[in-house]
Amino acid sequence: MKRLYFAFTLLILYSCGVSREQTKTAQKSSSNELKIMSYNIHIGNPPSKPGIIDMEAIIKAIKAEDPDLIALQEVDVNTARSGKINQADIIARKLGMNFFFAKTIDHDGGDYGVALLSKFPISETKIHRLTTVAGSGGEPRVIATAKIQLKNGKYIRFGATHLDHLRNPVNREIQIEEINKIGTEEKLPFIIAGDLNAVTESTVIQKLDQVFMRTCSKCEPTFPVVTPNRTIDFIAFKKTDPFSVISHRVIQEHYASDHLPVVALLRF
Template sequence: MQTSLLYLFTLCFAFFNCGDSTSEAQQPSTEKTQFRAATYNIRYDADADKQSGNGWDVRKGALSDVIRNHQFDVFGTQEGHANQLADLKGMLPGFDYVGYPYGGKGDLHNCATFYRTALFEVLDSGVFWFSETPDEPSIGWDATDRRICNWTKFKVKETGKEFFFFNVHFYWRLEVAKRESGPVLVRKVKEIAGEAPAICVGDFNSTVETSQIKAIKALLHDAYDRSKTPRQGVENTNLGGGVFQGEPKNRIDYIFLTPHFEVEDYKVISDVYNDNHYPSDHLPVTSLLTF
């Protein structure tokens, strides 16, 4: 009888001890890792650009070179058509993307988040619209087409840590839609990410002094302000619709993030090709993050 009880006790101890070990193994590592985040409005595949010599087929190689040469790990794109996203995936081995369409008739534009599959695992994803009804496909306020934020929940494979990545494209012309989109973004980031680490990138079509950017900065840090090292590159990021040369005129592309991330650097990339042409009418913004 004593032998049977001892055997039963040993089995129970082994079972519960294994359960504890499994639970501990599933906990995220306390070690930190680094990866490079970025935002890049890649300019849609416009017929007018083909006529001016700046069509997608001309500039896509240079654009993918920027991504490779500057070693992006996770980045949000705006405006890209389905054929452009397919081209980028083909030119960037080891990357996949999560995207969602938006825009006017036909919803040809996409907000797409590209990521290195060796570094990150997608746990969840979704979308919301910048409008009075953000959970439904809709046009907001005085805008003339749909604008969205697509979000992705990632796990860092090396450490098991999780974070949210929000990819944004605000409306570009009329002011009410831009102004009201800021509070919607803040509310939805809180709702979706809660207290979890979060990165929010995109083309906000808004300069830093506007109320919508101030609303976002009340919740999230601007990588521009948080870099441990001196900022690199030019200040401004936007050249103007369909303009591929010259000086960018304002800063409307941002990387925002929660305090969970340390910002090692901040760069606006102005690489050119083919007689000083930029690969897009926006310059990409990137930061190396420690997490």
């Protein structure tokens, strides 16, 4: 009798395991779900290793999450400091994704900027130049966007950005207002992601919240990587868009970059 009970228990446990695995697989392949990542990759330089570029660490961190769409910040293309490599192209090829790189500044013999990556076809790429007040000391900033055809045939627009880093928020406030205007005028569902260099209680995020819905309300810290105490990396979509948030996570990868990656799973 004990043997029969043990065998029956094993059968139940096995069945539950199969059920969970099937559910997990179905969730991953669902046509109405979208996994988004935002990651400031710090030009592939681990903070613990000054002067070293470790692209494999960045790729490993991204691959572990298997996102559908990625917004990358602090990306080098053909700069001397990064060994004259195209970081956006390397990451995209290793992950089997399409990509679009948007330069913000010339740097060290090459380009520096943001990139967006997609498992799905991309088209109608745009670089929107954001305002930096003359004499403020800020660098040029952009939001790069692309039209994405999803696996269910629907279209959305996806944007990657990195706002001004100066203590004075004047540039960020103008830049987020410009992004809000772009979002308001966009007819497709519109998701943006990036390093906004602004904490949740700032006027910058208050302005963002007027047009966009963040994937987190009580957001975990994303920076600095050693002892994170600030949330400055976000994923958001237009409030009028048919998205709902299934989950939002800050990935605890503390080696590859000075920021933690952020991942959101959306239903649409």
